[in-house]
Every structure is written in structure tokens, then in C-alpha cells.
Amino acid sequence: MKINRLIVVFVAMVLGISCRNDDDGDDRIVVPPQTLIETAVENDADIKAFLETHFYNYEEFENPPADFDFKIKFGLISDNPEKLPLTNFVQTQVIRVTSLEFGRDDGEEVDQTLYYLIAREGVGESPTLGDRTVLQYEGSLLDGSLFDGSTSPLNQYLPGFLKGYANGVVKLKSGTGPVENGDGTVSYEDYGVGAIFMPSGLGYFSASPSSAIPAYAPLIFKIDVLDFEEDTDFDGDGIPSIQEDIDGDGDLNNDNTDADTEPSTIFLANHNDTDDDEDGIPTIDEIKIDGEIKKDANGLIIFPDTDGDGVPNHLDSDS
Structure with a gap:
């Protein structure tokens, strides 16, 4: 999937748009990169405008027709004035983001607002930010331009994806299944269906991962949460990934106990490190009491x- 991000984020800084001066062909005007705060304000205004001027097919979700595919569809209020706008249905979450996450050292810390729509909650449980999930999704810009998507079940480990995307996914619940269809495919029922509206500060910000996604662009994702692996242990060290979020901020990628001893070219967050304190003893051996892992x-x-x-021993190199 194209929205994968590396655990260490390498951001191609946007140097700006150069325009040729009519009086001097060699002179160029360079527009400096936008700051995190100004971009957050602009993106939030754009997202709110979209939510106020668009609706979704809520009536179909409230009373599903026999052939309904449970897909979210957007339309313009101006063409359907009797419809209720998305603002009547979305919920919000405020997430703090630092410019350091995008390779900048200007010290900015900005609250970003994530807007999310739960069209159908789902009948199962919700994954955590540290779980492997089985999803279907569609990514687009506010103007409706599609840039990515999957119409068949896809495995995704949430810490490897955009912050806004992952935080939106965990608002939904899984369904029932999988059911073998007899043709090599599987299907799910009663799964969570929703949409995420995220500012670029919860996405790619100034980076442009493809020509289809401009820098500083807010993104929309329609999501089907089909299934997930409870207590996913990504690195197999005996600790569920979500319990390796040491500072409890919901970002598993900034918890790296042995960062000071790792080579400069390597950054293994604890959820992806089998020896969290780099003392030569595997984490799975350091978390055992009397030879077994015990839980409260x-x-x-x-x-x-x-x-x-x-x-704890597994985070203490001199224990």
C-alpha cells in the first residue's frame, strides 16, 4: 500500500515554487516551506468546508436496501439541499504533532484535528494502534481525486502507517468472518465502515509521496475494518506491540529504549526490536518470572x- 511510512520518517523538504521574473530571466522567487501551524489552520478550514458542503448516503446505512454494498458515497449539498451535511455526523480527535516527526528542528508542536465518520460501527472489537488488521480502503483528495485503494482484504500493521490513518481505523470495530467463498476468496459480514478526514500534519505534510498527492494536502480515507489480530506481537519478543508504547502517547515509533547504542543508520523502535535494551539478552527472556511470562x-x-x-529488566541494560 502506498501510504506505508518508514519508522524513521525521511521527508523530502519542499523548497517552494520558483517563478521567473519578467525583468530578469535569472532571478527566481522561492516560496519557503509552510510551517506546521499555518498548514494546520489552512487544512482544518478546507476540511470543514468539505464537511459542510457534502453529505454521505446515511439513509442507506440507516435502512439498508437488499442489494446495498455498504460503501460510503459522498455528494454535494448544493445538488441535494434536503440532505444533512457531514458535519452532523463526524466526530473529532485532537492529536499533538511535532515538526521533528517530519525531519524539522524548529521545535513546533501543534494540535491537529482528525475528523472521522462511523457509518457502521461493526459487531466485533476495535483494534489497538499496535495491531495487525485486515482492511479494505480507498484514499482520495478533497476534490475527489483517487490516489490509492484496495477492494480486497489487505493485511496492515497499523504502526507502519500514517498517524491519522491509524487513529481513524481504531475508531471502528471488526466484523464476522472470514468465510471461504469457494473461489479462493473470503468475505466478511457486519464489519465497521467509516471515513477519515485528516490534515496533512497527520499524513505526509510537506512530502509528496507521489504526483497524485500534493504537498500539504488533506486526505480522505474510506475504511472497512474486517478483522484484526488481538495483542499483535510484531517482533515476537513476547510483548504485545501496544504494550511497547512506553510513553503512552499512541505513537509506537518514538519509543526506542536503546537508541543511543544503535548505529546511526538504524532505528528500531521497541515494537520492532527483539532486544529492547541492547544488552545481548533477548527481551523475551528478560520478561519472564520463574521461567514464564506472567500477567495481571x-x-x-x-x-x-x-x-x-x-x-524493568528488558529496558535496563545494567539490570
């Missing part, structure tokens, strides 16, 4: 701390 009443791992310094 909430299903959370009880991490041993042999030297009693408040740092």
Missing part, C-alpha cells in the same frame, strides 16, 4: 525489575 488481572505483562531501580 487486566492481561498486562508483569515486568520483572531485578535491581529494583524502577526500570
Whole structure:
């Protein structure tokens, strides 16, 4: 899928648009990159305008016809004045983003608003930000231009995707299935169906991953959450990935206990590292108590701390 992002984000900085001066063919005007805050304000205004001027086929979701495919479709309020705008249905989540996440060192920290629509919640459970999921999706710009999509079930590990995308996915619940169709395909029923409207600060920001996605562009994703792997352990170290979000900020990619000892060309966040403290002892061996992994009443791992310094063994290189 084209919206994959690397654990370390390499951002191609947009240097601006050069325009030839009519008086001097060698003079060029360079437009500097936009800041995170100004882009957030512009994107939020554009998204709100879209939500106020468009509707979705909510009546079909409320009373599904026999042949309904449970696909979200948008239309213009100006052409259908009797319809309710998307603003009547969307919910929001505010997510703090730093410019450092996009390779900038200007110290900006900006709250970004994610807008999401739950057209059908789903009958299962919701994945966490650390889970593998089975999804179908469609990505577009606010003008309706499609840039990516999948019409068949696709496996996606959420920490490897855009922050806005992942945070939108976990608002929905899975369905039932898979059911073998007898032709090599599978199907699901009663799965969550929704849409995500994200500012570029929760997406690619100043990077342009393809000619189909301009820099600073807000994005829309229609999502079907079919299934997910509960307590996904991506690196197989015995700890569910979601429990490797050490600072609890919902971003598993900025938790890297042994960053100071890793080579400069390597960045392995804890959820992708089998030896989280780089002490030569596999994490899975350091989290065992009397030879086994023990959990509390909430299903959370009880991490041993042999030297009693408040740092669990698997995160403490001198334990």
C-alpha cells in the first residue's frame, strides 16, 4: 500500500515554487516551506468546508436496501439541499504533532484535528494502534481525486502507517468472518465502515509521496475494518506491540529504549526490536518470572525489575 511510512520518517523538504521574473530571466522567487501551524489552520478550514458542503448516503446505512454494498458515497449539498451535511455526523480527535516527526528542528508542536465518520460501527472489537488488521480502503483528495485503494482484504500493521490513518481505523470495530467463498476468496459480514478526514500534519505534510498527492494536502480515507489480530506481537519478543508504547502517547515509533547504542543508520523502535535494551539478552527472556511470562488481572505483562531501580529488566541494560 502506498501510504506505508518508514519508522524513521525521511521527508523530502519542499523548497517552494520558483517563478521567473519578467525583468530578469535569472532571478527566481522561492516560496519557503509552510510551517506546521499555518498548514494546520489552512487544512482544518478546507476540511470543514468539505464537511459542510457534502453529505454521505446515511439513509442507506440507516435502512439498508437488499442489494446495498455498504460503501460510503459522498455528494454535494448544493445538488441535494434536503440532505444533512457531514458535519452532523463526524466526530473529532485532537492529536499533538511535532515538526521533528517530519525531519524539522524548529521545535513546533501543534494540535491537529482528525475528523472521522462511523457509518457502521461493526459487531466485533476495535483494534489497538499496535495491531495487525485486515482492511479494505480507498484514499482520495478533497476534490475527489483517487490516489490509492484496495477492494480486497489487505493485511496492515497499523504502526507502519500514517498517524491519522491509524487513529481513524481504531475508531471502528471488526466484523464476522472470514468465510471461504469457494473461489479462493473470503468475505466478511457486519464489519465497521467509516471515513477519515485528516490534515496533512497527520499524513505526509510537506512530502509528496507521489504526483497524485500534493504537498500539504488533506486526505480522505474510506475504511472497512474486517478483522484484526488481538495483542499483535510484531517482533515476537513476547510483548504485545501496544504494550511497547512506553510513553503512552499512541505513537509506537518514538519509543526506542536503546537508541543511543544503535548505529546511526538504524532505528528500531521497541515494537520492532527483539532486544529492547541492547544488552545481548533477548527481551523475551528478560520478561519472564520463574521461567514464564506472567500477567495481571487486566492481561498486562508483569515486568520483572531485578535491581529494583524502577526500570524493568528488558529496558535496563545494567539490570
